[in-house]
Amino acid sequence: xxxxxxxxxxxxxxxxxxxxxxxxxxxxxxxxxxxxxxxxxxxxxxxxxxxxxxxxxxxxxxxxxxxxxxxxxxxxxxxxxxxxxxxxxxxxxxxxxxxxxxxxxxxxxxxxxxxxxxxxxxxxxxxxxxxxxxxxxxxxxxxxxxxxxxxxxxxxxxxxxxxxxxxxxxxxxxxxxxxxxxxxxxxxxxxxxxxxx
Amino acid sequence: xxxxxxxxxxxxxxxxxxxxxxxxxxxxxxxxxxxxxxxxxxxxxxxxxxxxxxxxxxxxxxxxxxxxxxxxxxxxxxxxxxxxxxxxxxxxxxxxxxxxxxxxxxxxxxxxxxxxxxxxxxxxxxxxxxxxxxxxxxxxxxxxxxxxxxxxxxxxxxxxxxxxxxxxxxxxxxxxxxxxxxxxxxxxxxxxxxxxxxxxxxxxxxxxxxxxxxxxxxxxxxxxxxxxxxxxxxxxxxxxxxxxxxxxxxxxxxxxxxxxxxxxxxxxxxxxxxxxxxxxxxxxxxxxxxxxxxxxxxxxxxxxxxxxxxxxxxxxxxxxxxxxxxxxxxxxxxxxxxxxxxxxxxxxxxxxxxxxxxxxxxxxxxxxxxx
Numbered sequence: 001x002x003x004x005x006x007x008x009x010x011x012x013x014x015x016x017x018x019x020x021x022x023x024x025x026x027x028x029x030x031x032x033x034x035x036x037x038x039x040x041x042x043x044x045x046x047x048x049x050x051x052x053x054x055x056x057x058x059x060x061x062x063x064x065x066x067x068x069x070x071x072x073x074x075x076x077x078x079x080x081x082x083x084x085x086x087x088x089x090x091x092x093x094x095x096x097x098x099x100x101x102x103x104x105x106x107x108x109x110x111x112x113x114x115x116x117x118x119x120x121x122x123x124x125x126x127x128x129x130x131x132x133x134x135x136x137x138x139x140x141x142x143x144x145x146x147x148x149x150x151x152x153x154x155x156x157x158x159x160x161x162x163x164x165x166x167x168x169x170x171x172x173x174x175x176x177x178x179x180x181x182x183x184x185x186x187x188x189x190x191x192x193x194x195x196x197x
Numbered sequence: 198x199x200x201x202x203x204x205x206x207x208x209x210x211x212x213x214x215x216x217x218x219x220x221x222x223x224x225x226x227x228x229x230x231x232x233x234x235x236x237x238x239x240x241x242x243x244x245x246x247x248x249x250x251x252x253x254x255x256x257x258x259x260x261x262x263x264x265x266x267x268x269x270x271x272x273x274x275x276x277x278x279x280x281x282x283x284x285x286x287x288x289x290x291x292x293x294x295x296x297x298x299x300x301x302x303x304x305x306x307x308x309x310x311x312x313x314x315x316x317x318x319x320x321x322x323x324x325x326x327x328x329x330x331x332x333x334x335x336x337x338x339x340x341x342x343x344x345x346x347x348x349x350x351x352x353x354x355x356x357x358x359x360x361x362x363x364x365x366x367x368x369x370x371x372x373x374x375x376x377x378x379x380x381x382x383x384x385x386x387x388x389x390x391x392x393x394x395x396x397x398x399x400x401x402x403x404x405x406x407x408x409x410x411x412x413x414x415x416x417x418x419x420x421x422x423x424x425x426x427x428x429x430x431x432x433x434x435x436x437x438x439x440x441x442x443x444x445x446x447x448x449x450x451x452x453x454x455x456x457x458x459x460x461x462x463x464x465x466x467x468x469x470x471x472x473x474x475x476x477x478x479x480x481x482x483x484x485x486x487x488x489x490x491x492x493x494x495x496x497x498x499x500x501x502x503x504x505x506x507x508x509x510x511x512x513x514x515x516x517x518x519x520x521x522x523x524x525x526x527x528x529x530x531x532x533x534x535x536x537x538x539x540x541x542x543x544x545x546x547x548x549x550x551x552x553x554x555x556x557x558x559x560x561x562x563x564x565x566x567x568x
Contacts, residue, residue: 076425081312081314082312083313083334085308085311085312088297088303088311089308091370092303092304094373095236095238095369095370095373098237098238101238101373103373103374103376103377105374105377105378105431108373108375108377108378109378109430111370111374112296112334112336112556112557114334114335114336114556114559115336115556115557116557117335117425117557117558117559118426118429118430118556118557118558118559119430121427121558122427122430127424127425127426127438127439127442128424128425129425130425130559131333131335131342131346131423132334132335133331133332134313134314134317134332134333134334135329135331135332136314136315136318139329139331142329142331142350142355145353145355146349146350146353149349149352149353155422155446
């Protein structure tokens with residue numbers, strides 16, 4: 001039996017950690033809220049400003065859940081419905097018009113959803129197993145079983161699971177950390193409570 | 198832990214419409230990378246793309262209707278022969294992978310038709326899977342990671358068997374992005390070569406079927422690992438750390454040492470930094486003398502399809518005791534020695550390593566073994 005040791009939900013400029021209120025920002029566009037939360041966390045990480053919105057969201061959620069966990073053997077299993085569509089639309093905008101055809105490498109690199117796994121891995125030095133899944137809705141049973149497998153088979157010590165939605169300022173991040181110790185049993189009903197399913 | 202074996206496979210590429218046809222084409226040293234104009238603003242590009250008439254004929258033969266997008270039809274056409282032979286059961290898993298799916302729909306502002314989960318659902322419904330598909334998108338390791346993921350779900354006991362389909366198209370979307378990165382070759386790509394100039398993009402759809410059933414010529418998926426570089430989102434690690442660790446962990450799982458690996462099919466995109474990174478990682482893993490090939494010179498980089506396509510060809514190499522050469526390679530162009538194959542070779546091979554690396558710092562290593 002494994003446990004959920006820590007969880008976070010970010011939506012509508014509000015952050016809750018383990019079900020309790022953690023931070024409330026001003027109602028604003030995501031990028032402004034992201035900056036507000038970043039400043040609230042008191043970190044200095046200039047790369048943050050280069051990230052696209054999906055990466056900023058995954059970064060901020062991970063930052064809070066993985067506090068004091070740098071360099072640990074934590075696998076990352078992130079999933080989403082839209083993947084990188086938010087940035088795909090921007091890149092398409094750069095190439096849509098023949099008369100203003102300017103693809104930008106700084107945008108294009110974010111047209112892969114797993115880039116946010118890269119950003120979180122770099123930040124927390126996670127040379128670990130990771131994977132980005134796409135699905136209509138969070139695949140609780142699949143991901144629960146897979147997280148248990150990663151820990152039991154010794155492929156990871158802990159697993160950070162994350163569900164991400166990011167499209168045109170509509171955003172949600174629901175993350176939880178699975179490990180051998182904790183207060184909440186790593187069971188479908190408990191995961192779905194975090195996911196508000 | 199349960200043992201999982203590769204059973205059946207299919208490759209649809211510009212070089213052929215079966216695994217056997219593709220193996221023969223690569224054995225003959227063929228390449229499908231040619232000069233094409235895919236968009237007026239991109240100039241001429243060296244890409245590997247399907248002949249439209251041949252592809253339309255294939256869809257017709259297979260009875261795949263016209264109300265699907267081209268990429269859906271490609272995925273269905275790749276899977277169909279496997280499912281015609283063996284229909285999915287109640288505990289069969291479908292794993293779908295693509296990096297950009299039907300991204301072409303975005304040019305018509307048709308956002309809904311770019312959703313990859315919808316694409317996966319369509320494929321799943323077409324074949325009547327009763328279980329929900331797993332869909333992953335992990336840049337250039339996607340195809341190989343999909344095979345690894347399916348193997349793990351069978352080992353977990355959650356499924357009896359699995360069908361995996363990996364596919365991507367050549368698009369202005371991706372070609373323009375790689376060109377903006379200045380990562381595109383001005384000729385057909387030349388993996389590991391001193392004169393390599395970058396990637397050539399390609400398109401393909403690949404499918405395979407795996408289960409725990411052992412036959413006389415079964416190839417075992419012996420071990421697999423996917424470790425992130427935690428170094429840079431687009432640049433390969435200078436130390437090859439993630440790839441090195443992935444290979445190490447795969448060797449540990451299979452309980453073998455480096456000298457037991459008889460052949461490596463690398464990622465070999467032909468960018469300066471990727472191939473250099475691989476050479477460093479292979480050296481660190483004790484594999485500098487192991488015969489190595491990249492098949493990107495035959496197909497270009499088919500993104501999500503590439504890892505699975507190359508792994509399936511590698512399985513055929515094991516069955517035939519044949520090591521396919523690295524197309525486009527003449528003179529070693531990496532700072533550390535690697536044993537890149539200039540010519541095909543006949544030799545008994547028992548264990549082979551497939552690797553892939555991609556944006557986001559992702560790496561996958563997977564070992565196939567004759568049982």
